[in-house]
Amino acid sequence: MIEITPRENPSRLLTAGVPVLAAVLSLVLAAIPLAFAGAPILDAYGQMVTGVFGSAFAFTEMLTRATPLIFTGLAAAVAFKARLWNIGGEGQLYLGAMAAVWVGTGMIDGPPILMVPLVLLAGAIAGGLGMLGPAVLKTRFGADEVVTSLLLNFIILIFVQMMLEGPLKDPMSLGWPQSEPIVDAAVLPQLMEKMRLHAGFLLAIGTAVIAHVIMAMTVWGLKIRAVGENPAAAKHAGIPVTRVFLAVAFASGALAGLAGVSEVAGLKGYLTADLSPGFGYTGIVVAMLAGLSPLGVVASAIFIASVFVGTDSMSRAIGVSSFLADLTVSMSLICVLLGGFFARFRIRRLKAGEAA
Amino acid sequence: MTTSQPVLSLRGMTKRFGTVTAADAIDLDLSRGEVLALLGENGAGKTTLMNMLFGQYTPDSGSVHVWDESGTERLLPPGQPHAAIEARIGMVHQHFTLAENLSVVDNILLGTERLFHLNRNRRAARAKLEALMTHSGLHAPLDARIRDLSVGERQRVEILKALYRDVRILVLDEPTAVLTPQEADGLFVSMRSMVAQGLSVIFISHKLREVLSFSDRIAVLRHGAKVGEMATAEADTHSIIRMMIGEEHDAPERSPGKTGETALRLSGINVAPGRDTGGLLDVSLDLKAGEIVGIAGVSGNGQSALARVISGLVAPSSGSIETATASQTALTPRTALAQGIGRIPEDRHHDGIVAALSVAENLVIERLDDPEVSRAGFLKRSAMAKHAEDLSAAYDVRGPGIHARAALLSGGNIQKLILARVLETHPGVILANQPTRGLDFRAAAEVSRRLIAARDRGAGVILISEDLDEVLSLADRILVMHAGELTETASRDRSAIGQLMAGHAA
Numbered sequence: 045m046i047e048i049t050p051r052e053n054p055s056r057l058l059t060a061g062v063p064v065l066a067a068v069l070s071l072v073l074a075a076i077p078l079a080f081a082g083a084p085i086l087d088a089y090g091q092m093v094t095g096v097f098g099s100a101f102a103f104t105e106m107l108t109r110a111t112p113l114i115f116t117g118l119a120a121a122v123a124f125k126a127r128l129w130n131i132g133g134e135g136q137l138y139l140g141a142m143a144a145v146w147v148g149t150g151m152i153d154g155p156p157i158l159m160v161p162l163v164l165l166a167g168a169i170a171g172g173l174g175m176l177g178p179a180v181l182k183t184r185f186g187a188d189e190v191v192t193s194l195l196l197n198f199i200i201l202i203f204v205q206m207m208l209e210g211p212l213k214d215p216m217s218l219g220w221p222q223s224e225p226i227v228d229a230a231v232l233p234q235l236m237e238k239m240r241l242h243a244g245f246l247l248a249i250g251t252a253v254i255a256h257v258i259m260a261m262t263v264w265g266l267k268i269r270a271v272g273e274n275p276a277a278a279k280h281a282g283i284p285v286t287r288v289f290l291a292v293a294f295a296s297g298a299l300a301g302l303a304g305v306s307e308v309a310g311l312k313g314y315l316t317a318d319l320s321p322g323f324g325y326t327g328i329v330v331a332m333l334a335g336l337s338p339l340g341v342v343a344s345a346i347f348i349a350s351v352f353v354g355t356d357s358m359s360r361a362i363g364v365s366s367f368l369a370d371l372t373v374s375m376s377l378i379c380v381l382l383g384g385f386f387a388r389f390r391i392r393r394l395k396a397g398e399a400a
Numbered sequence: 401m402t403t404s405q406p407v408l409s410l411r412g413m414t415k416r417f418g419t420v421t422a423a424d425a426i427d428l429d430l431s432r433g434e435v436l437a438l439l440g441e442n443g444a445g446k447t448t449l450m451n452m453l454f455g456q457y458t459p460d461s462g463s464v465h466v467w468d469e470s471g472t473e474r475l476l477p478p479g480q481p482h483a484a485i486e487a488r489i490g491m492v493h494q495h496f497t498l499a500e501n502l503s504v505v506d507n508i509l510l511g512t513e514r515l516f517h518l519n520r521n522r523r524a525a526r527a528k529l530e531a532l533m534t535h536s537g538l539h540a541p542l543d544a545r546i547r548d549l550s551v552g553e554r555q556r557v558e559i560l561k562a563l564y565r566d567v568r569i570l571v572l573d574e575p576t577a578v579l580t581p582q583e584a585d586g587l588f589v590s591m592r593s594m595v596a597q598g599l600s601v602i603f604i605s606h607k608l609r610e611v612l613s614f615s616d617r618i619a620v621l622r623h624g625a626k627v628g629e630m631a632t633a634e635a636d637t638h639s640i641i642r643m644m645i646g647e648e649h650d651a652p653e654r655s656p657g658k659t660g661e662t663a664l665r666l667s668g669i670n671v672a673p674g675r676d677t678g679g680l681l682d683v684s685l686d687l688k689a690g691e692i693v694g695i696a697g698v699s700g701n702g703q704s705a706l707a708r709v710i711s712g713l714v715a716p717s718s719g720s721i722e723t724a725t726a727s728q729t730a731l732t733p734r735t736a737l738a739q740g741i742g743r744i745p746e747d748r749h750h751d752g753i754v755a756a757l758s759v760a761e762n763l764v765i766e767r768l769d770d771p772e773v774s775r776a777g778f779l780k781r782s783a784m785a786k787h788a789e790d791l792s793a794a795y796d797v798r799g800p801g802i803h804a805r806a807a808l809l810s811g812g813n814i815q816k817l818i819l820a821r822v823l824e825t826h827p828g829v830i831l832a833n834q835p836t837r838g839l840d841f842r843a844a845a846e847v848s849r850r851l852i853a854a855r856d857r858g859a860g861v862i863l864i865s866e867d868l869d870e871v872l873s874l875a876d877r878i879l880v881m882h883a884g885e886l887t888e889t890a891s892r893d894r895s896a897i898g899q900l901m902a903g904h905a906a
Contacts, residue, residue: 168805263768266761273756280711280743280751281765282733 062387063333063340066379073379074372083364095357096350102357103239108311110342110349112137112320114248115303116327117334117341118173118255118372123296124336125259128179128289132193133300134324135200136174140167140301141308142204145212145315146309148230155382159230161395163309164247164302171301172294174200177292183286189293191281197324214314223315244306248342251299255338268292293308298326329377335384348373405432406467407600408489408569413462415448422448424625425462430569435591435601437611437632439644440621444840446604449621450571454491455481466569467739491563491571496554498561500547504540505529508561512534532563537590550700552583559587563594570594571602576610577837580698581868581898588614596886606840609635609869620644644841657876660689661724663860664710664741664829669719671705673884680701680709681884682718687860692851693873694885695864697901703864703883704746707833709863711743712736724828737766742827744818746834746864748811752818755807759799760788762806763821795820796846812843830854833864848874 123130143166178192208221259265270278334340355369408430446520458479673679708714715730723739745751788802836844880900
């Protein structure tokens, strides 16, 4: 028999330590599939580390990969704080990217000081509207936003493919379904010579800091937390619950939209239907691993990007499937969920005959 | 009839949680056909003791002995809920454990049938139930769904559920909290007849009048220990209360107040009945400054709807609401607050606090845009902390500190937090909905004292309570709510008011 009792007040060390432990544990557990694949395990870990920290280029590549994950992680973290289950980050990312391309491929002509903010704004608005839909359906008709926002992902992706075959298609692309390139004035500047790391990364960090400040220090943050934790009491206290909910939905969608803008205007330069390898979904893992803390999102996005980039380079070096990265990321989520359970509850084994 | 034949004996039951001793070597004996009242303030250890009896907690030390019909003694293995059920010990909880979407019969049979039994012998079960209902005098519509029943009916279903399992020992946890005096009397008559046939009852209640009239013996717990035990025949209210709180309990001091202008006027308010709340039928109410208007009634007769209208949670379909500053057809929580209506909600956990937020945050949640709380959208953290320290001290809110989650406070301290939040702004109107429900004497007396002080300061107070004693002791005027209608009564007679609560004209 075991006895499970809730911990009255889980310590800060415990709540902060659990995700870190979970991350480490998921890396350790990756040894099991590595062993099955017959890879030299220590060598493989070595390759992973070199793949991320081995050179300035490798390191900036990792940060480049972390950039969209910070945005989508923030999108999930902000929404989940208000108990708004935005699973549509992937679709909102594409909406943001599409709006950026629409505004940034010659519709308007201007200097970078005007074009960059415009492109960002357009993407944020498009993403925000993308989540506002499911949120309105939720507040008006009680439709489950998990289902509506998730299904919207597929609709949006197919819509993007249609646009790329039609109005958005680049006539110079030799038949490939891709958009025209973003004009130079709207491109997010590179941070270093010969590296792909771009200003989107700094923007992501800044956004995380702002999100943290809003959540922890403002009336709005308090309202969001109150609405998420107990909407009935929030309503009773005079907080406009529906309005807060819709505002959070818009903000969350906008953050995911910025991920799309940053990928298209900072990295790729043009839109294709394979812009995102599931950044929207991975953002959910990032947010959970971060315990929904905006600053934690930065750390967990960097961890998960490291796993992806490190495993990529490992698989190239020793010929192990790069799906190992997905496996490790998934295990980290399972570990953090289990870890959260152990942080909230005290588990004690009872000796035979002992009273619980 | 009390016999000398023992059925249950708890010996030296002890349970510690960390450094807190929730139960300290408690002995308790129960005979066949005996009603034992278990008394104590909140946190005295009643629930802990019952949880040990039912195997929910395993005691650190102590043992539970039961005797079967033949008088053979047996030891109940600790920490095993099914052992108590097999020994035919049943409990009716204060919070019902019924499936809302199932019928009465289904709820009663739930758990008594085998999982993979295909043919259910419903006819035999119904026959047994019918017999049981005639036998006990507890009646419930067998085919109605639980969600369509009143609270009183639900409770009868709970008791029938226990009786259907042939319990020999029945624990009733505050069974009359939701009943009219007549219903409560009916319940006691039924229980008496069951007791005469050999049922043994452990009766947990805060209402001393019931304890004195219904029980055979009284055991009092305080701070986890049994501090006294006596035959009910030898007990009186004063001696019991002295034992419970260790000092004489004073009825709240009050003198007739000076009433002033109208503080709140409701005219012709109608609200359609909801799924689980009664509606309002042409309700009018004129609340003066400096008076406490008590609204008595059995729950489900529209009190919730009235409270929701005044709180701004529900818009009436017709009628008008007039405060000292404005007249309108409906309030919102915001306009109610702006017009000086302080609200103490019925369900303090559900509507009163956000448990995951800190004590300090909960204390200001109704006035986040107040310049004392925030500037330019940013919270004034240090001002909030000082404010919280001051209020906690003034209202004696005890807990792990102002930055701890409100979830860690006990029920009484949560109520003090809400009281502090409501009263510090000196509202002209105070809506107190079941303000002392579930609180122990000391906490309840404190709430009553604060409400009277607010009245003396010139606030108009609407006190909605199912506890008639509370209404009688606090209210300057009494109105009775039945089936959505509000009737004023000049009578202070329990049975006359009880008649009104049951819908009979006085």
